[in-house]
Amino acid sequence: MTASPMTSIPRIALRGDLLDFTDDPGFAAPAGAAGVRFRPDHWLLVEDGRIVGAQADDPAPGWERVDHRGSLVMPGFVDTHVHSPQLDVIASYGTELLEWLNTYTFPAEARHGDPAVAVAGAERFLDALLAHGTTAAVVFPTVHKVSADALFAGAQRRGMRLVAGKVLMDRHAPDYLRDDVKDAERDCVDLIGRWHGRDRLAYALTVRFAPTSTSAQMQMAAALLQAHPGTYMQTHVAENRDEVRWVAELFPEARSYLDVYHRHGLLNERSVLAHGVWLDDTDRALLRETGAQIAHSPSSNLFLGSGLFDWFAAEGQGAHVSVASDVGGGSSLSMIRTLADAYKVAAMRGVKLTAWKALYGATRGAARALHLDHEIGSLEPGRHADIAVWDWASTPLMQHRVDLAQDLHEKLFAWMTLGDERLLESAYVAGVRRYRRE
Numbered sequence: 299m300t301a302s303p304m305t306s307i308p309r310i311a312l313r314g315d316l317l318d319f320t321d322d323p324g325f326a327a328p329a330g331a332a333g334v335r336f337r338p339d340h341w342l343l344v345e346d347g348r349i350v351g352a353q354a355d356d357p358a359p360g361w362e363r364v365d366h367r368g369s370l371v372m373p374g375f376v377d378t379h380v381h382s383p384q385l386d387v388i389a390s391y392g393t394e395l396l397e398w399l400n401t402y403t404f405p406a407e408a409r410h411g412d413p414a415v416a417v418a419g420a421e422r423f424l425d426a427l428l429a430h431g432t433t434a435a436v437v438f439p440t441v442h443k444v445s446a447d448a449l450f451a452g453a454q455r456r457g458m459r460l461v462a463g464k465v466l467m468d469r470h471a472p473d474y475l476r477d478d479v480k481d482a483e484r485d486c487v488d489l490i491g492r493w494h495g496r497d498r499l500a501y502a503l504t505v506r507f508a509p510t511s512t513s514a515q516m517q518m519a520a521a522l523l524q525a526h527p528g529t530y531m532q533t534h535v536a537e538n539r540d541e542v543r544w545v546a547e548l549f550p551e552a553r554s555y556l557d558v559y560h561r562h563g564l565l566n567e568r569s570v571l572a573h574g575v576w577l578d579d580t581d582r583a584l585l586r587e588t589g590a591q592i593a594h595s596p597s598s599n600l601f602l603g604s605g606l607f608d609w610f611a612a613e614g615q616g617a618h619v620s621v622a623s624d625v626g627g628g629s630s631l632s633m634i635r636t637l638a639d640a641y642k643v644a645a646m647r648g649v650k651l652t653a654w655k656a657l658y659g660a661t662r663g664a665a666r667a668l669h670l671d672h673e674i675g676s677l678e679p680g681r682h683a684d685i686a687v688w689d690w691a692s693t694p695l696m697q698h699r700v701d702l703a704q705d706l707h708e709k710l711f712a713w714m715t716l717g718d719e720r721l722l723e724s725a726y727v728a729g730v731r732r733y734r735r736e
């Protein structure tokens with residue numbers, strides 16, 4: 299008799315308070331918001347790395363049970379704009395954007411041309427993302443091909459959804475960090491061939507920002523974007539007033555900073571533009587027409603003194619907006635702290651951001667803006683089981699405050715405002731536990 303082959307599909311059931319979003323809660327008041335789905339003390343069923351259901355009843359025998367009772371179980375956060383090498387310069391004192399780049403950032407990024415530094419940096423960064431409950435990200439490494447390779451390889455080993463690409467910068471940067479159109483094109487083509495569409499990885503043509511790329515380099519990036527379906531484009535736009543003035547001098551023919559990218563064929567529904575603090579109505583209409591999104595980076599905008607992004611106005615004109623840490627301009631990889639800053643930035647503009655809208659923007663909203671809603675950002679059946687398990691409080695004072703909350707929004711808003719990565723208990727990527735607090 300021949301033994302039949304054993305196929306063992308891991309079946310895991312996670313117990314906790316399940317929170318995700320079925321739709322965009324928008325800027326409605328907390329009580330009136332649609333799209334919020336809270337299932338307290340439920341089991342989330344995960345089979346072969348994907349969510350297959352949720353139920354209040356105990357799972358049948360045969361499911362491996364993981365008891366996170368009393369914890370908040372959410373989709374892992376999606377950070378739509380973050381720089382892996384900039385963990386080396388996070389929390390650097392005293393500068394605005396252009397001086398910050400020259401003083402701290404460029405010298406630090408130069409070191410990642412060394413393969414050993416690039417690999418160690420990518421590993422540290424990816425582990426740190428997971429330890430902050432972020433399971434998917436859109437990432438800038440450095441101009442060096444080896445730094446992109448290290449990031450993709452590390453994300454692949456962890457089973458993570460990652461969008462990244464070698465940084466393009468062929469002018470207005472130190473010699474030691476500049477590429478040129480021909481070498482950059484060759485590197486991009488090689489990286490796209492080896493990484494784009496492999497497992498959960500996607501390539502992004504990564505124009506650092508308009509001042510550091512020639513027109514020829516942006517045209518090259520646009521041609522590759524066209525030629526390789528599913529690739530993304532990531533860059534920075536209208537972050538800082540001096541930067542905006544500089545772009546106007548460099549591209550006098552363009553109507554605006556955003557228009558520089560449009561003229562070069564770089565705006566489409568897979569374009570991720572960080573900041574957008576200094577956009578006008580015509581720019582916002584262009585975002586709507588092209589489907590390009592703004593990666594709102596409130597901590598970075600506060601830390602570098604860049605300005606106050608108008609999330610409400612951007613979405614009012616139909617632009618997609620997600621939320622991003624922008625480390626190392628941003629001062630924390632924690633999306634919880636980033637959302638707390640987003641609330642304060644909105645408040646300065648006279649708008650009140652609910653915890654619903656904020657959390658949506660860092661989960662399903664980001665997934666939707668990236669056209670990855672079918673894979674990440676929610677607890678719907680069929681999605682990859684990228685999940686973060688959070689305590690409700692990390693200090694006695696925080697516990698005191700959440701215990702006093704009268705309803706779920708009040709509790710979550712206190713959680714978002716007072717919390718950080720200390721709340722994280724576990725992070726799962728495609729159903730595999732990749733972070734567990736000691």
Ligand code: GUN
Pocket residue numbers: 381395399403506507534537598624627
């Ligand atoms: N603009 C161009 N490069 C950068 C960067 O590394 N960080 C931020 N915040 N803005 C940029």
Ligand code: ZN
Pocket residue numbers: 379380381534572624627
């Ligand atoms: Zn950035």
